[in-house]
Amino acid sequence: MSEKQPDRNNKIPFEEDNYTHNIRKNEERRLDRRTFMKTIVGAAGVFAVSTLPWGALAMRELANGGEKSYAKAAIPGSAGLRVGEAVEFAYPSEHDTALLIRLGENEYKAYQNACTHLRCPVVWDGGRTELVCPCHHGFFDPANGAPTAGPPRRPLPEIALSVEADGVYAIGVKRYEA
Amino acid sequence: MKRSWRGVLLMCLVLFLNIVFTQKAIHQYYYEHYVATIVYAALNVILFPIAVWLYRVERKVR
Ligand code: FES
Numbered sequence: 001m002s003e004k005q006p007d008r009n010n011k012i013p014f015e016e017d018n019y020t021h022n023i024r025k026n027e028e029r030r031l032d033r034r035t036f037m038k039t040i041v042g043a044a045g046v047f048a049v050s051t052l053p054w055g056a057l058a059m060r061e062l063a064n065g066g067e068k069s070y071a072k073a074a075i076p077g078s079a080g081l082r083v084g085e086a087v088e089f090a091y092p093s094e095h096d097t098a099l100l101i102r103l104g105e106n107e108y109k110a111y112q113n114a115c116t117h118l119r120c121p122v123v124w125d126g127g128r129t130e131l132v133c134p135c136h137h138g139f140f141d142p143a144n145g146a147p148t149a150g151p152p153r154r155p156l157p158e159i160a161l162s163v164e165a166d167g168v169y170a171i172g173v174k175r176y177e178a
Numbered sequence: 179m180k181r182s183w184r185g186v187l188l189m190c191l192v193l194f195l196n197i198v199f200t201q202k203a204i205h206q207y208y209y210e211h212y213v214a215t216i217v218y219a220a221l222n223v224i225l226f227p228i229a230v231w232l233y234r235v236e237r238k239v240r
Binding site: 033036037041047050057058153154157176 | 192203208210216223226230233
């Protein structure tokens with residue numbers, strides 16, 4: 001500290017015991033609060049825009065008039081399926097994969113196997129007799145497709161079946177009753 | 179109170195409702211409740227001007 005520099009403000013080194021002189025606490029806080037509100041306004045915009053496509057899809061479905069029709073399709077590999085086994089197939093379109101499970105002698109169940117959490121493919125765990133989603137450990141009951149554990153909240157969409165002499169046929173996707 | 183937290187709390191509420199409505203819209207879509215989906219999507223859209231308005235009102239409050 002020399003006598004030749006009487007005015008030391010804004011000089012380095014600044015004579016003080018800490019280095020926080022450039023933080024104006026109240027102003028910083030006001031900025032924080034305001035920035036926070038701005039961020040939420042931005043987020044509200046993003047949420048609004050991101051739900052628009054769902055609204056548009058819903059309107060398209062409504063315009064098409066509720067009931068969908070599904071083509072009847074044979075499930076390949078269903079004829080030789082043993083009790084406790086499952087086979088994967090595609091229904092209603094080739095891009096929607098599904099799982100046919102033979103639960104009993106005459107008991108078949110089929111579900112679309114896109115997990116209702118984030119759409120990972122659900123697999124059949126014969127050993128535990130449960131449907132398992134490997135992504136976040138979601139579990140589904142094979143008897144009705146309802147989620148039993150993990151993040152999924154909706155049941156897997158069930159596929160209506162018709163069991164015939166030469167195998168099992170998919171005849172439609174059941175509506176949710178809820 | 180030295181400083182008003184009302185704006186922050188209201189904004190948190192807006193964000194919370196945004197999350198709820200988005201979640202609802204998507205689930206109702208998969209449940210094939212299309213009218214409900216449109217309602218939730220519309221609510222989400224309406225929240226945006228509300229957020230802008232809240233911001234305008236609250237930004238000056240210290
Ligand atoms: S995608 Fe299936 S549990 Fe997350």
